[in-house]
Amino acid sequence: NAGVTQTPKFQVLKTGQSMTLQCAQDMNHEYMSWYRQDPGMGLRLIHYSVGAGITDQGEVPNGYNVSRSTTEDFPLRLLSAAPSQTSVYFCASSYSTVGELFFGEGSRLTVL
Amino acid sequence: AQSVTQLGSHVSVSEGALVLLRCNYSSSVPPYLFWYVQYPNQGLQLLLKYTTGATLVKGINGFEAEFKKSETSFHLTKPSAHMSDAAEYFCAVNGGYQKVTFGIGTKLQVIP
Numbered sequence: 580n581a582g583v584t585q586t587p588k589f590q591v592l593k594t595g596q597s598m599t600l601q602c603a604q605d606m607n608h609e610y611m612s613w614y615r616q617d618p619g620m621g622l623r624l625i626h627y628s629v630g631a632g633i634t635d636q637g638e639v640p641n642g643y644n645v646s647r648s649t650t651e652d653f654p655l656r657l658l659s660a661a662p663s664q665t666s667v668y669f670c671a672s673s674y675s676t677v678g679e680l681f682f683g684e685g686s687r688l689t690v691l
Numbered sequence: 692a693q694s695v696t697q698l699g700s701h702v703s704v705s706e707g708a709l710v711l712l713r714c715n716y717s718s719s720v721p722p723y724l725f726w727y728v729q730y731p732n733q734g735l736q737l738l739l740k741y742t743t744g745a746t747l748v749k750g751i752n753g754f755e756a757e758f759k760k761s762e763t764s765f766h767l768t769k770p771s772a773h774m775s776d777a778a779e780y781f782c783a784v785n786g787g788y789q790k791v792t793f794g795i796g797t798k799l800q801v802i803p
Contacts, residue, residue, distance in 0.1 A: 583734075610789045619700070621781060621793040622735075629788065637790070669734055676788045677723045677742065682734035 581605050585670050585683035592660045592690045600655040600686050602670030608681070610673040611653040615639065615666040616685075622669065628653055629676070660690045693718040693786045697794035705802050710754075710769040712797050714782030717763060723785040724765045726756055729796075730778045738780070741765065752776070777801045 586601045604611065612627035624637030628647040642664060644656040653672075657664060667687050671680040698713040716722060723742050727735040739750025746758040752775075756767045765782060782794040 612789060612791075614793075619795055621695075621795040623793075624791065627789055671735075673789055677785050679725060679737045679740055680727075680735070680789075680791065682736065684734045685732075 583670055583672055583681050583683040585668075585686050587686060588684065589687050590689070592657075592688065594661060594690060596660050598657050598660065600657075600668055600670075600688070602653045602655065602683060603651050604653075604670075604672040604681070605651065606672060606674070606681065607650060608672035608674050609650065610676065610678075611647065612637070612671050612680070613643070613645065613653070613655045614669045614671065616669060617666050625655065625668075657688075660688075662690045664688065665690045693722070693784050693790075693792050695782050695784050695792050695794035697780075697782050697797050699797055700795060701798045701800065703800040703802060704772045706774060707771050710767070710772045710776065710799065712767040712780050712782075712799065714756075714765045714767065714794060715763055716765060716782070716784045718784055718786050720786050723787075724756075724758060725783040725785065725791075726750065726754070726765075726767050727781045727783060728778050729781065735781060738767070772799075772801045774801050774803065 583604045609630045613625040614622040626645040628634045670683045696715045725740045726738040729735045741758045749755045779796045785791045
């Protein structure tokens with residue numbers, strides 16, 4: 580099983596550019612989420628989804644969009660990148676509302 | 692609202708010594724508590740979890756944690772540190788519907 584797969588692993592953007600971070604899971608998990616990890620701040624929830632067609636905001640949603648058209652995929656869109664969005668992004672999924680999270684390997688984004 | 696406090700962003704222990712990583716939480720609902728480990732340039736993986744039932748929880752690699760409701764704590768311990776335990780450890784609380792709050796993380800250094 581591949582588990583949770585994130586692409587790309589590394590990306591450099593210029594301020595104002597847009598891009599999409601891809602996330603796919605093959606475990607048939609209903610719950611998926613995006614986190615950003617910054618030094619000294621742990622992981623902060625950006626957006627999450629409890630199933631196809633249902634998304635909601637987390638702690639730090641500004642500047643990011645998500646959609647969930649299938650159970651497997653949960654892409655994260657940066658509409659107009661800013662230097663403050665330089666971070667490591669993790670996608671995670673779970674089989675229940677209170678189960679453990681299964682993480683991808685992360686996507687390191689640098690915005691110049 | 693919920694929160695997680697990890698005391699000590701960096702902890703150093705000698706190989707063979709006791710590992711103790713502290714975690715205190717606040718939650719308005721009965722919490723589901725987790726410890727995750729992150730090795731360099733990797734995603735997080737589950738060490739152990741507390742949902743209901745027995746308050747002493749055993750995880751992988753010889754780690755365990757005890758849920759103490761009266762102290763709102765979920766400290767992580769291991770009797771004897773190995774070099775391979777060097778990593779960053781995150782405590783997390785799930786108040787339901789995968790709204791998970793992470794602590795800022797504790798980097799464990801193991802000294803030979």
